[in-house]
Amino acid sequence: MPSESLSSLGPALRTHGLRMRYGQGTGLVNALDGVELEVARGETLAVMGPSGSGKSTLLHLLGGLERPSEGEVWLAGRRIDGLGEKALARLRRQAVGFVFQAFHLMDELTAEENVELPALLAGMSPRAARRRAGELLDRVGLAGRAGHLPSALSGGERQRVAVARALSNEPLVVLADEPTGNLDSAATADVLRLLDSLRETGQTLVIVTHDARVAAIADRLISMRDGSFVEETRLTRGGGRLSELAGLEG
Amino acid sequence: MGRILLICRLALRDLRRRPGEAALLLLATTAATATLTIALALNGVTGQPFQSTRAATAGPDVVASLAWPGQSEDPADLAGLEALASAPGVAAHSGPYPYTQAVVEANGVTVRAWTQGRGAEAAAVDQPALVEGGWVADGGAVLEASFAQAIGVDAGDAITLGGRSFRVAGVAVTAAADPYPKVCLAPCWFGVGAESRAENGPPRTRPRPERGPPSGPPEEPSFWIGQGGLVWVTEADARGLATRPGSLAYVMNLKLTDPAAAPAFVRAHMPEAESMLFPVAWQDILYGHARVAEWKQTALLGGSWMLGLLALASIAVLVGGRMADQLRRVGLLKAVGGTPGLVAAVLLAQHLAVALVAAAAGLLAGRLVAPLLAEPGIGLIGRADPGPLTLPVAGLVTALALGVAGVATFLPAVRAARTSTVRALADLPRPPRRAGWLIAVSARLPVPLLLGLRWAARRPRRAVLGVAAIAVTVTGIVAALATDARRYAEKAPGDDPRTALGQVLSLVVVMLVAQAVVNAVCVIWAATLEARRSSALARALGATPGQISAGLSAAQVLPALGGALLGIAGGIGLAEILDDDPVAVPPLWQLLAVVLGCVVVIAGLTAVPARLNARRPAGEALRTEPA
Numbered sequence: 001m002p003s004e005s006l007s008s009l010g011p012a013l014r015t016h017g018l019r020m021r022y023g024q025g026t027g028l029v030n031a032l033d034g035v036e037l038e039v040a041r042g043e044t045l046a047v048m049g050p051s052g053s054g055k056s057t058l059l060h061l062l063g064g065l066e067r068p069s070e071g072e073v074w075l076a077g078r079r080i081d082g083l084g085e086k087a088l089a090r091l092r093r094q095a096v097g098f099v100f101q102a103f104h105l106m107d108e109l110t111a112e113e114n115v116e117l118p119a120l121l122a123g124m125s126p127r128a129a130r131r132r133a134g135e136l137l138d139r140v141g142l143a144g145r146a147g148h149l150p151s152a153l154s155g156g157e158r159q160r161v162a163v164a165r166a167l168s169n170e171p172l173v174v175l176a177d178e179p180t181g182n183l184d185s186a187a188t189a190d191v192l193r194l195l196d197s198l199r200e201t202g203q204t205l206v207i208v209t210h211d212a213r214v215a216a217i218a219d220r221l222i223s224m225r226d227g228s229f230v231e232e233t234r235l236t237r238g239g240g241r242l243s244e245l246a247g248l249e250g
Numbered sequence: 251m252g253r254i255l256l257i258c259r260l261a262l263r264d265l266r267r268r269p270g271e272a273a274l275l276l277l278a279t280t281a282a283t284a285t286l287t288i289a290l291a292l293n294g295v296t297g298q299p300f301q302s303t304r305a306a307t308a309g310p311d312v313v314a315s316l317a318w319p320g321q322s323e324d325p326a327d328l329a330g331l332e333a334l335a336s337a338p339g340v341a342a343h344s345g346p347y348p349y350t351q352a353v354v355e356a357n358g359v360t361v362r363a364w365t366q367g368r369g370a371e372a373a374a375v376d377q378p379a380l381v382e383g384g385w386v387a388d389g390g391a392v393l394e395a396s397f398a399q400a401i402g403v404d405a406g407d408a409i410t411l412g413g414r415s416f417r418v419a420g421v422a423v424t425a426a427a428d429p430y431p432k433v434c435l436a437p438c439w440f441g442v443g444a445e446s447r448a449e450n451g452p453p454r455t456r457p458r459p460e461r462g463p464p465s466g467p468p469e470e471p472s473f474w475i476g477q478g479g480l481v482w483v484t485e486a487d488a489r490g491l492a493t494r495p496g497s498l499a500y501v502m503n504l505k506l507t508d509p510a511a512a513p514a515f516v517r518a519h520m521p522e523a524e525s526m527l528f529p530v531a532w533q534d535i536l537y538g539h540a541r542v543a544e545w546k547q548t549a550l551l552g553g554s555w556m557l558g559l560l561a562l563a564s565i566a567v568l569v570g571g572r573m574a575d576q577l578r579r580v581g582l583l584k585a586v587g588g589t590p591g592l593v594a595a596v597l598l599a600q601h602l603a604v605a606l607v608a609a610a611a612g613l614l615a616g617r618l619v620a621p622l623l624a625e626p627g628i629g630l631i632g633r634a635d636p637g638p639l640t641l642p643v644a645g646l647v648t649a650l651a652l653g654v655a656g657v658a659t660f661l662p663a664v665r666a667a668r669t670s671t672v673r674a675l676a677d678l679p680r681p682p683r684r685a686g687w688l689i690a691v692s693a694r695l696p697v698p699l700l701l702g703l704r705w706a707a708r709r710p711r712r713a714v715l716g717v718a719a720i721a722v723t724v725t726g727i728v729a730a731l732a733t734d735a736r737r738y739a740e741k742a743p744g745d746d747p748r749t750a751l752g753q754v755l756s757l758v759v760v761m762l763v764a765q766a767v768v769n770a771v772c773v774i775w776a777a778t779l780e781a782r783r784s785s786a787l788a789r790a791l792g793a794t795p796g797q798i799s800a801g802l803s804a805a806q807v808l809p810a811l812g813g814a815l816l817g818i819a820g821g822i823g824l825a826e827i828l829d830d831d832p833v834a835v836p837p838l839w840q841l842l843a844v845v846l847g848c849v850v851v852i853a854g855l856t857a858v859p860a861r862l863n864a865r866r867p868a869g870e871a872l873r874t875e876p877a
Contacts, residue, residue, distance in 0.1 A: 057869075065790060065869035085795040085865070093792025100872060104787050108684040108708055116693070118791040120700060126693040151681065169792070 006076035006095060012173050012204040013039040013062055018071035020057050020227070031057040032068070033227040039173070044195075044205040046215035049224030055208040056177050058224070062206060063096045063175045064088040076172055093122045097166030101178035103158045105150040111137060111161045112146040118168040129168075136164035140194055156187025163194055173204040180211050192217060257592065261600035271568060272604055278561040278768050279608035279654060280615065281761050283647045286554035287616020290643045300425060300536050306379045309425030310503035311512045313376075314529040316346075317436035317499035330527045331502045334519055339511065344373035345502035348485055349435060350492040351474060352412035359401045361743040362478040364433050365391075365411065366501065367488025376426040376503040378482060383420030386484050390419030396429035397479030400742065411481065412491040422482070426503055428538030431477030431742030435501055436528040440538075477742035499526075548828050549733070553758035556726045557765050558650055563719040564769040565601065565658035567712060567776050597663040598656065605655035609648040613639065616647075682708035697797045701788060702804025705781055713809045716773045720813025720848055721820060723766035727844055728821020729828070730755040731836035736825075770855050774806055778859040781805070786868040795864035802860035803853050810852040814845040 020032040031054045039045050047055050060066040061073055064080050073081040075095060080088065092098075097118075105114045112133045119129035137146050140160040150158050159179055166174050179195065180188040188211070196217045199205060207214055215221050216235070223231040265272045303309065314334050328346055335343045349366040368386050378392065383405025386392050391411055393403060398421045403409060407418045427433045434440050483491070492498035506512060512531035521527045617639060685707040692703040706713045734755060785798045793801070818841055826833040 060867075060869035060872075063790070065872065066867040085789075089789060089792055089794040089797075092790065098790050104783075104790075104872060106704075106784065106787070108682045108704070109689060113689060113693075117788075120693055121697055121788065121792045121797075123697075129693070149684065165791070 006078055006172065008076070010077050011038045011074075012041045012043070012076060013037065013206065014072075014074040015062070016072040016074075018058070018061060018073065019069050020054070020061060020066070021069045030227050032061070035071070035227075035229060037222075037229075039204060039206060041172075041204055042202040043220065044199040044207070044218045046218035046221045047206065047208045047224060048210065048212075048215055048221060051210075053224040054227040055224055057227075059175050059177050059206065059208050062173075063098060064092055065098075093118065093169060095172040097169070097171035097174040099159070099162050099166050099174065099176035099179045101181035103150070103155075103162045103182070105158055105161060105165075107150055110147050110149055111142060111153065111157075111164075114150070114161055115164045115168055118165060122169050132168060133164070136167055137161070139167075140164045141190075154187060155183045156190045159183060159187070159191050160194055163191070163198075167198075167203075173206065174198065176205065176207045176209075178209055178211075179207065180209065180214055188213065253592075257595045257599050260596045261603060264596065265600050265603070272600075274768055274772065275565055275568060275601065275604045275655075276608050276611070278564040278765060279605055279651050280611045281765050282554055282557035282561045282654065283609050283612020283651050284615040284619070285557050285612075285758070285761060286551070286647050286650055287613050287643065288620045289551040289554050290646065291616060291620035300539050303379070303423050304425040304532070307423065307425050308373070308375050308377055308505070309532060310344075310376045311506040311509045311532050312504040312515055312529050313426050313435075313501060313532075313535070314504065314527060315349075315436035315499060315501040316527045328500060330521055331500060334504065334527075334529065335502060337515075337519060339506050339508065339515055340504050341507045342374050342505040343502055344375040344377075346500035347502070348488045348492070348498050349501055350488055350497050350499070351478070352481070352491045353410075354401065354479065354481065355410040356407065357402045359743045361401065361431075362474055363397065363411070363481045364427075364435050364478055365481045365483055365488055365491055367485030368482045369485060373503070375505045376424060378422035378424040378426075380420045380422045383418065385420060385422075386482050386487075387419055388484055388487065389416060390483075391416040391487075392420045392422050392482040393418060394427065394430065394433070394480035394482075395421050395423045397433075397481070400430050400479065411483070412493075414491070416483070416487075424480070425532065425535065427480050428535060430479040432538050433478050433480045434530075436499055437526050439528045440530065440534060504529075549730070549754050549758055552729065552824065552828060553726060553761065554650075556722050557761060558654055559722050560719055560762070560765040560769050562654045562658050563715045563722075564765070564772045565655060566662065567715050567769065567772040569597065569601070569659050569662040570712065570776060594660075594663040598659050601655040601659040602652060605651040606648070609644075609651035612651065613644060613647055683710050685710070697793060698800035698804050701785075701793065701797065701801030702808060705777070705784070705801065705805040706809055708784075709777070709780065712773060712776060716770075716806065716809045717813040717816070719766055719769040719773070720810045720852075721816040723762045724814045724817020724844055724848060725820035725824055726762040727759050728818050728836065728841065729824040730759050730821075731840050731844075732822055732825035732833050733828075735836045735840075736834035767851070767855065770806070770810075770852055774856050774859055777805060778802065778863055782863065782866075783872070785863055786866075786870070786872050789864075789868040790872060795861075798864040799857070799860040802863060803856040806852050806856045807849055810848050811845070814848040818845070 015035055015037040018032055018035040018037070019030070022029045022031055033054075035054075035058060037058075047058060049055050057066070061068050061081075062075075064073075064075075064083070068081050071081065072079055075091065078091075080091060083091065105111075106117070109117065112130065115136050116126075116129040116133035119132055120126065124132070134143070134146065137143050140163055142157060142160055142164070145153060145157060145161075150161070153161065159182075163174075163176075163179070166176075176195070180191050183191060192213060195205065195207065195214070199217060199219075205218075207218065209215055218235055221233045221235055222229050223233075312334075314331055316328070316331050331346050334340070347366050347368060349364055351362050352365045354361055354363045370385065370387070378394070380392070381395055382398075383392070384390075391409065393401075393409075398404070398418070403418050405418050405420050409416050409418060427435075489498065506515060509532065513533060516529045516531045519529055688703055688707045692700045695703065781802060785793075785802065788801075789795070789798060822833060822835060
């Protein structure tokens with residue numbers, strides 16, 4: 001199993017010389033240009049930047065959803081950029097949870113069925129998967145909405161279901177792509193509280209966002225532009241930079 | 251006028267943008283229209299050669315035969331036949347001629363033949379027309395043409411007849427008997443006479459219908475009712491071949507003043523139940539000749555309707571899939587002022603245009619192929635001409651094409667037109683259907699089946715179309731196999747002309763399979779497009795490419811398996827409906843091969859797009875913002 005080859009020491013994620021190019025000739029786009037990154041275990045990292053700066057591409061590469069044009073990606077001490085699709089899938093199953101801006105819930109499945117799906121794909125028994133889904137929905141405050149279809153849930157509730165789904169297999173790292181991008185203020189606050197509670201439990205989180213309020217819960221903030229990191233800030237909780245950022249988009 | 255022009259321009263542009271799809275639609279509809287054209291062209295195709303043969307042989311209007319099938323030593327009583335010859339309405343007659351049954355051995359084939367004694371002089375009624383060699387002579391037999399062909403003999407060859415050596419003096423055609431192996435003289439009966447007798451009760455002594463070896467034990471019946479050919483010899487040879495008095499019977503050919511009244515004449519002159527006199531009208535003999543063509547026509551008509559249903563399914567899936575793919579374009583059209591009616595009209599117009607081209611192509615192809623399938627039938631002279639293309643045929647074929655395209659396009663077109671403009675512009679797919687019980691059941695299955703069942707259940711209408719398409723195809727194949735099984739179970743010795751039906755059945759089966767493949771490609775194309783995002787999501791959640799690929803295949807194979815099983819029952823039922831005789835169930839290995847074949851073909855067709863889908867980086871489908 002891939003999890004057996006993952007180290008319990010060292011950083012959760014690391015990249016070296018990461019490059020990603022799309023297209024060719026005059027249409028060549030450098031989505032990522034030599035990114036060097038290290039995310040410690042239990043750390044919450046926020047990546048900010050304008051549209052097209054390469055944030056989502058970075059997230060996909062970190063989660064093995066795409067392969068880099070050049071460079072290395074390490075997950076818990078294991079290099080994953082050269083792994084085959086099958087090995088990557090097993091790795092994601094065990095070590096990575098995704099949260100997407102568009103939620104990407106299965107429309108025909110209830111909240112509970114959506115949350116149990118990763119566990120079923122990982123081979124957990126239906127009974128154990130259902131029990132785990134119940135616990136997670138309870139944790140995100142949606143125990144009473146377990147039997148509802150996504151269409152019957154608000155945007156914030158859908159994203160909380162997506163977060164619960166991401167936690168289904170107790171991943172080493174949760175990668176969140178604009179988790180509040182489609183939400184109103186109230187729903188954003190709910191999701192922020194949830195992410196913050198995850199941070200407090202020691203869950204490694206990498207959050208790509210436009211929203212300074214989301215970034216404010218992070219331990220570290222990286223700004224991106226044109227595929228490169230342009231600024232890195234370690235955030236301290238309770239004032240200064242954090243309050244300043246939170247106030248920007250209030 | 252301006253609106254019509256706009257619809258035409260938009261429809262034409264759409265067709266040009268998607269030539270592959272238009273070609274698939276054209277192919278699917280043309281297969282149905284061509285098969286229907288052939289089937290309609292074969293209608294009554296045997297009639298003309300039969301009339302030519304009647305004219306050339308002074309064919310009888312009524313053939314009356316009299317047998318005394320062996321339970322008595324009395325000779326046949328000819329009084330009944332003689333009474334018929336002088337009955338009102340009879341213009342001329344020939345005979346009575348003696349006949350018996352004798353075993354023919356030639357080229358390793360052993361088969362019984364009705365052996366009729368004839369004089370050297372030409373008969374006024376039913377003088378068989380020679381197509382090879384000369385007329386009967388002592389020791390020289392003339393074989394009916396379909397019989398000669400079936401056992402592979404020509405004029406000049408040697409045969410054994412009733413244990414004696416004979417030379418084949420010639421080969422001739424007649425309009426007085428069914429073709430090999432359905433020659434039937436008393437005590438065999440058929441046609442309106444048989445119906446009339448059935449209404450009035452069975453004869454005192456029924457003929458023995460069981461089959462036995464051609465040369466049986468001494469107690470075998472004087473006449474053996476079963477498959478046999480027709481041979482003419484001299485009267486002396488015929489009497490010599492009759493092993494005892496009871497095995498000699500007589501036949502008389504009558505010409506009526508009103509040939510059309512032959513069935514009425516037969517009904518009017520049916521003797522009382524005890525008699526072994528059987529008159530047969532020429533219309534019943536024509537029916538016997540037409541049977542082979544009729545089987546072909548039935549097979550082709552059935553095939554054409556099944557192909558039409560498959561085309562309907564293909565077009566419905568294509569249109570549905572295209573709507574899912576083109577939702578944004580529909581939204582744009584509506585956003586710039588296109589009404590829902592315009593959107594629906596553009597879709598309908600392009601498919602009706604394809605249907606019109608398919609109707610023309612089908613009519614042309616059908617006209618070209620029909621003559622190849624319309625041989626006159628062995629044992630007749632003259633050319634079997636499918637006849638000119640009539641307005642009703644052209645109208646029916648065009649109606650089929652337009653009906654298929656219209657019905658298949660109407661619902662998706664209306665649904666697309668009624669989609670909210672905002673939703674269409676946002677390119678939001680139609681929400682999938684939920685089947686709670688299936689989701690619960692699938693949670694207990696291995697991952698590929700879990701994914702496959704859930705994907706199949708997301709679009710039940712498409713799954714039903716897939717099931718229906720496979721069911722229709724397998725119904726056609728199994729019906730063809732059942733027909734074939736019966737034909738071969740009943741196959742007469744030698745080259746049975748009825749097995750020529752195999753050509754038509756093969757054609758229908760090949761076209762059904764081709765059409766089903768087109769349909770499967772359409773279904774798989776639409777399903778793969780639709781599963782792009784959900785399969786990418788499943789991969790993000792930990793499903794391996796192999797599981798995704800197997801799941802996509804399972805989503806197609808499971809409905810196909812259900813369709814194949816339904817089709818087996820449907821095929822046997824269809825064969826039962828189309829055939830008057832009891833149906834022969836094809837061997838188990840053939841049925842298993844059909845089911846496995848369906849599964850393998852669908853799995854094979856799904857494998858490539860499924861693998862391509864599984865290989866695409868999952869991030870592409872899940873991307874929510876440009877890189």
